[in-house]
Amino acid sequence: MQQNHYLFIKYTNKPVEIKMNKIFVLTNRLFLSYFLFLPCHVFAAEMNYSSIIEPVLELHKTLIEAMKLGESEQFEKRVELLSPVIKRSFDTSLIARIIIGRAWINLDEAQQDEFINLFNELTVTTYADRFNNYNQEIFSTKSTETLKNERYLIRTELKAADDTVALDYIVQQTDSQWKIVNVIANGISDLSLKRAEYAKIIKVSGFSALVNKITAQIADIKKND
Amino acid sequence: MISRSIFVSIKLVILSIVIAFFTGCAGNNIKQDVVHNTDSIEPANRLFFDVNESLDKNIFKPAAEAYVSVTPKPIRTTVTNFFNNITYLNVVLNSFLQGKWKQGIHDSLRFFYNSTIGIGGLFDVSTALEISAHDEDFGQTLAVWGVDQGSYLYLPFFGPNTVRNTTNFVPSTLLNPLFYASGIVLLPVTALNAVNTRANLLEASNIRDEAALDPYVFTREAYLQQREHLIFDGNPPVSKYDDFVLETEQESSLIIE
Numbered sequence: 001m002q003q004n005h006y007l008f009i010k011y012t013n014k015p016v017e018i019k020m021n022k023i024f025v026l027t028n029r030l031f032l033s034y035f036l037f038l039p040c041h042v043f044a045a046e047m048n049y050s051s052i053i054e055p056v057l058e059l060h061k062t063l064i065e066a067m068k069l070g071e072s073e074q075f076e077k078r079v080e081l082l083s084p085v086i087k088r089s090f091d092t093s094l095i096a097r098i099i100i101g102r103a104w105i106n107l108d109e110a111q112q113d114e115f116i117n118l119f120n121e122l123t124v125t126t127y128a129d130r131f132n133n134y135n136q137e138i139f140s141t142k143s144t145e146t147l148k149n150e151r152y153l154i155r156t157e158l159k160a161a162d163d164t165v166a167l168d169y170i171v172q173q174t175d176s177q178w179k180i181v182n183v184i185a186n187g188i189s190d191l192s193l194k195r196a197e198y199a200k201i202i203k204v205s206g207f208s209a210l211v212n213k214i215t216a217q218i219a220d221i222k223k224n225d
Numbered sequence: 226m227i228s229r230s231i232f233v234s235i236k237l238v239i240l241s242i243v244i245a246f247f248t249g250c251a252g253n254n255i256k257q258d259v260v261h262n263t264d265s266i267e268p269a270n271r272l273f274f275d276v277n278e279s280l281d282k283n284i285f286k287p288a289a290e291a292y293v294s295v296t297p298k299p300i301r302t303t304v305t306n307f308f309n310n311i312t313y314l315n316v317v318l319n320s321f322l323q324g325k326w327k328q329g330i331h332d333s334l335r336f337f338y339n340s341t342i343g344i345g346g347l348f349d350v351s352t353a354l355e356i357s358a359h360d361e362d363f364g365q366t367l368a369v370w371g372v373d374q375g376s377y378l379y380l381p382f383f384g385p386n387t388v389r390n391t392t393n394f395v396p397s398t399l400l401n402p403l404f405y406a407s408g409i410v411l412l413p414v415t416a417l418n419a420v421n422t423r424a425n426l427l428e429a430s431n432i433r434d435e436a437a438l439d440p441y442v443f444t445r446e447a448y449l450q451q452r453e454h455l456i457f458d459g460n461p462p463v464s465k466y467d468d469f470v471l472e473t474e475q476e477s478s479l480i481i482e
Binding site: 198 | 432435436437438439442443445446447450451453455459461463464
């Protein structure tokens with residue numbers, strides 16, 4: 001005798017009995033199970049998404065705080081505020097390797113470490129210099145797109161009083177932490193700009209000349225603030 | 226006189242397209258280093274860049290700074306609106322040439338409202354009516370049609386360009402009503418446009434001076450990327466952002482092998 005299964009019970013005065021074979025029952029149970037567990041899938045996906053965009057959100061939040069600190073006399077305070085966040089949010093060692101390109105393998109470990117530290121200082125100094133005045137700016141996240149090798153492109157926008165800048169970030173995981181590896185402002189990739197510049201300087205004048213130029217650049221930024 | 230100019234201009238456009246096409250045939254793989262593939266006349270470009278920088282430092286920048294100091298912002302905005310509007314027919318034309326029909330109609334309306342209600346373009350009423358501006362030119366049109374950009378060019382006075390984009394000079398000039406004005410009007414108006422444009426770029430040039438270790442390379446790279454951004458209407462293929470990271474990963478794996 002075929003077993004009857006109550007799959008759905010519609011609200012009527014009496015239960016609705018549905019006869020079906022075992023394959024159909026199994027399919028429906030799997031289907032139901034999927035949807036019962038779907039909230040967990042969604043929750044897991046949401047957790048993953050929030051950790052992917054976390055470095056960007058933290059950076060934006062800190063930039064707003066830095067801007068609110070105010071003008072030039074607060075430069076050192078902006079540096080102090082931004083330094084740990086930039087260190088956490090950016091994968092500086094990978095960025096340094098990408099920017100130096102093929103010349104990286106010709107550097108010894110001490111030179112590589114020196115460059116990473118110097119580049120980190122340049123990044124912090126530049127952000128502290130540029131984001132020095134708050135005028136009701138708003139950062140908003142627009143969308144996230146998947147790139148190759150589990151990298152993501154996070155599209156955001158910075159709205160100021162009379163201008164809007166598209167700020168896109170490429171993030172990837174390093175040591176289980178999501179970190180920024182490139183910033184693209186209105187279509188212009190910071191990584192690409194620096195890579196082209198630094199490659200030319202290394203080719204013409206050598207790595208030491210590049211280090212000297214970056215050191216002088218940092219000093220100029222600090223002097224002007 | 227004007228018809229002869231048009232005839233010469235058309236020949237120049239055709240020549241530019243042919244040059245752009247054949248330099249494109251030499252190969253322009255998007256993954257290859259921009260320095261090697263698109264700046265084939267770097268020594269000449271650098272020479273013109275240095276000349277322009279010197280002119281800018283000694284003439285144009287001081288003039289722009291003086292202009293900013295004596296001209297209130299609302300006046301400068303009005304001047305900017307006027308010049309943006311009289312060159313907007315080029316945007317309208319190229320929107321249609323790229324098959325962007327809805328955008329072309331939108332741009333036509335923008336030009337019409339700003340020229341009429343906006344009193345000859347002095348006031349940007351279209352933006353207030355949520356008819357926003359677009360940025361199209363013949364170089365972008367040729368890109369959409371599949372013509373390769375050709376070599377990067379740094380032109381005296383005009384600044385960064387590409388072989389493909391130089392073709393824009395012709396339609397943008399012919400569609401500019403000022404082109405048909407006499408020299409008595411044209412020269413001072415052109416000077417005002419040059420100073421006003423330079424004034425609008427003061428902040429950007431200050432950022433470049435602060436950020437660039439090699440201003441020539443910085444300008445070239447920023448210009449070429451900005452062009453790509455415009456061609457794709459602010460939405461270039463996402464894969465290209467990954468190129469350098471992928472290249473570094475490949476190099477690292479080769480080293481390990």
